Amino acid sequence: MSIYDTLNAEQREAVFHTEGPLLILAGAGSGKTRVLTHRIAYLIEEKGINPWNILAITFTNKAAGEMRERVDDIVGFGSESIWVSTFHSTCVRILRRHIDRLGYDNNFTIYDSDDQKTLMKDVCKLLQIDTKTYRERMILSAISSAKDEMVTPEEYELNAYGDFSKKKIAEAYKEYERQLKANNALDFDDLLVKTVQLFQTQPEILEYYQDRFRYIMVDEYQDTNTVQFKLISLLAAKYKNLCVVGDDDQSIYKFRGANIQNILSFEKEFEHTKVIKLEQNYRSTSTILDAANAVIKNNVGRKAKSLWTENGEGEKIQFRQFDTAYDEAEYIVGDIRERVDNGKAAYCDHAVLYRTNAQSRLFEEKMITANIPYKIVGGVNFYARKEIKDLLAYLKTIDNGKDDLAVRRIINVPKRGIGLTTVNRITEAAQQRGISFYEALCSADLVPGLGRSISKLESFAAMIEYFRKEAEHLSITELMKEILTETGYVEELKAEGEEEAEVRLQNIDEFLNKIAAYEESCEEELPTLSGFLEEVALVADIDSLDEESDYVVLMTLHSAKGLEFPYVYLAGMEDGIFPSYMTITADDPTELEEERRLCYVGITRAKKELSMTCARRRMIRGETQYNKMSRFLKEVPPQLLSTGKIVEKEELELPKQNAYVQAKQSFQAKPFMISKPVQQFGVKSGEGLSYGVGDRVRHMKFGEGTVTAITEGGRDYEVSVDFDSAGTKKMFASFAKLQKV
DNA sequence: GTGCCTGCTCACGGG
């Protein structure tokens, strides 16, 4: 009995087909990761391929981490020399070694979208482009699309012939590129573009990597864009042992240039491609699968596919419509709480998926009140916080003095009396002399009109030079600590004493932890400053989902791709949210199709049970919006849905019950048929609670305290308690389970 | 040069 016996016929065919181009069309949950990992094992163990010669590319860090883990499990010896990484980190690893051939320093900086925006602002100022007519983001997204298609600034200009706004963008593109290069920096798109350029201009480097990566595998192939396709085509051109796995129904990244044509071009670019379809689903119940199929079949532009499963029918899909987004969040949180308390599942068996990151806040609040451990994936990047960016700018300045953006960011942080006027004078001088900002600053005495600032500039430069010297023999952690004390950064925050400063200090501690974690994780390779900065730039969430801890996962539908959970909640199923307002109003019907594929991805994440919820009104950007239920919901056959306990009319008009029971009941199951808001029950504040304002109460976690206020908060009572040790907290009566003492 | 206030924009998604 070998490990390959557990595979079905098609999966085995894919595993055993090792030579030549292979296209695997794998439906959701059809075990494609299993195929890829087994294929790697087969290559090494049965075909005697050196693990060193294998490259597996994924889209997200999360997917890469998961694949890495599974490969380690199955391969055992030698698995660490297989490259398992994202497109972007693959490129960075290559560029770090060879980008000097393209005229960059090998310790280039990577700009995130904030940096890009800052740079573009400078560009627009320089070219006198009015950012009211041409928004920085608009220009940047045009440039990004151009780079995805490998269009150079010069080509862009040629194409723009006669089109005024395109011409403007072309100008900005050119200058943006010039400044990036001057700063020795690359943006995310450049990582791919420059790698392709490197391969196209340096045949011997290309050949080295072709020989190295004799066996290449690409996951989520449907989401590759033109430059990514070019990259793998170049790498695989010599041996043609390229295996790509994709599902056109799960293509959800058209917005960043994903090109479905790549699946079609694949068979053109690589002759004699073997195509294998995986159609048996091992993940979900047939109910969930039927719903997914019913939704996706409304898309016109797709390849016919028939997913099937041997799994049972399972539970119906739960559907609820609520009055407000608060109610929705409470229902979901309460449902999870109940299932965990009943011992039916652990926290980590649950995932809450939503369309936009902004929706996470409500769930976060409710999870905290319900004392449910949770983890938000994605969202505001830790490394995008102000204090962290400041500290990173120090490290970048020390590592790469050409990064003007970084130097300018910290030249007056903490305050050292170097103002905007001085910075502008230096910028000008640097531009005139064609040197970097930092170089100009070092010879400040040559810059006219600086006056008294010169001494301040000199001491700043002396400090950076001192750090550079220290960096030679200190670890990154030690260097960072040195920076924190020498610059007075921590001192300044401590002096503020505000709560916000407190949070920032905690984040700095967290940052030090992350540095330490990086230094530990580099076992053989020496931890370097550049290495750390690179990891930070590429990894959104350094700590990926770890299996050890037990928590509910909150994330966007996009982040959820490739993952699976026994219990999945799709929240915010409303027209205007999902599908988003932009796609509903768009002229292009394919945008709605992309949105529908996203829905398909969401549904097929669920293994056992799926719940879909929506709210009649919710706050968006500070204003209340009234939404209809999502059109995708209506595409699910009604017989697959359950709307929970239907409360009869009489029951609604029953004499007042105990308010606590009522509150609990109303958030547990509020079917969408009820049009009468529960608030109208006519219960007065505090009635039915065993305690009132001024009473002493006990809370499971926070201990004893005094009730200061009770207000009616929609479904439930909101109770404010001044705890003796934990401070004042607001909580919902039904969750807090307060005991009168 | 610094700090505060106002008003504008932003939000669709990830590396």
Added chain:
DNA sequence: GAGCAGGCAC
């Protein structure tokens, strides 16, 4: 609702 740019007073 939040974060940021620009304007204005000190």
